[in-house]
Amino acid sequence: KGEKSLFKKVITLLIILFMVSVSPVMASTYHVSTGDTLSRISQNYNITINQLKEANNLTSDLIYAGQVLNIPGSSISNSTYTVQSGDTLWKIAQQFNTTVANIISENRLGSTNIYPGQSLKVPVSSSSILSTQGVKHTVHSGDTLSFLANRYNTSVQAITETNNLNSQLLMQGQVLIIPQNSLQPVDLQIPSRQRTANFGEPLEWQYASMLFNVGAVATITDVASGLSFRVKRLGGGNHADAEPLTANDTAILRRIYGGVWSWQPRAIMVNVQGRYLAASMNGMPHSIQTIYNNNFPGHICIHFLESKTHNTNSVNPNHQAMVNRAAGL
Secondary structure, eight states: OOHHHHHHHHHHHHHHHHHHHOOOOOOOEEOOOOTTOHHHHHTTTOHHHHHHHHTTOOSSSSSOTOOEETTTTTOOOEEEOOOOTTOHHHHHHHTTOOOOHHHHHHTTTTSSSTTTEEEEEEEEGGGGGGTTTOOEEOOOOOHHHHHHHTTTHHHOOHHHHHTSOOSOOOOTTOOEEEEESSSSOOOOOOOOOOOOOOOOOBHHHHHHHHHTTTEEEEEEEEEEOEEEEEEEEEEEOSEEEEEESSHHHOOOOHHHTTTTEEEEEEEEEEEEEEEEEEEEEOOOOOOOSSSSSSSSSEEEEOBBBTOOTTTOSOHHHHHHHHHHHHHTT
């Protein structure tokens, strides 16, 4: 009798393991946050509002904070990753927007120890990337376009065209979409956010960084004064580091701050690639500069929604307050 009971338990366990191993799709859910709309969520997941409503049996566009929505067509697939020197499971999980537990389970690892050259299967959710054709990669120290092209079996040109890069300089924390196992660039669709008339679009930093990428020129408009000047982004991973483009642009920036340089955040709109983004800037020249004929000995910091400081790696509430003001919120 004991042997039969044990036999049944073993068979049941084998059936469960089999069902898990052959299941190709894992449902993805989304927890509604304050301010969310069906339009915004559908844009984030590259689906239609009707698809979202049908998947959740919604009879209207009304949703509420805390509500859990099913995301149709969202699945989990495996991406093969070769461990690099300095990698940890946590670092890889962050890069692919998954968890350490998922990687351990997928590869049946007995511990968190990994080694350079090791091949891992990394579960990647289609909802964690901007395009189903590309893989999201967060730039780490030492990354180069050539290195990433080799890692993901693509080309520097494909990565450059996909992300509309103006420079080969990569910044730690920068988000790239990589056309994995393809030499063709991904048709990258950066989501948009609802914009109030005469104010900026409250676009999150990870997307704003792709529009206002390194080497890009943008026009800054100070919300309070209405004055505008041009800047060029020189870098920055947690937020944008930018320099006035010319001496005339520097003079306008100085005028905005009443003739003195200041760390005081100001609400601004950043006009780049035809879009007006809500942002915040300071007016103090500091640190690195790459333009030497603009009468500005350094650069300024430009923050967007959810961007962070370089030194504390945390969201600055004063800058976020100015971003909200620039968005008319």
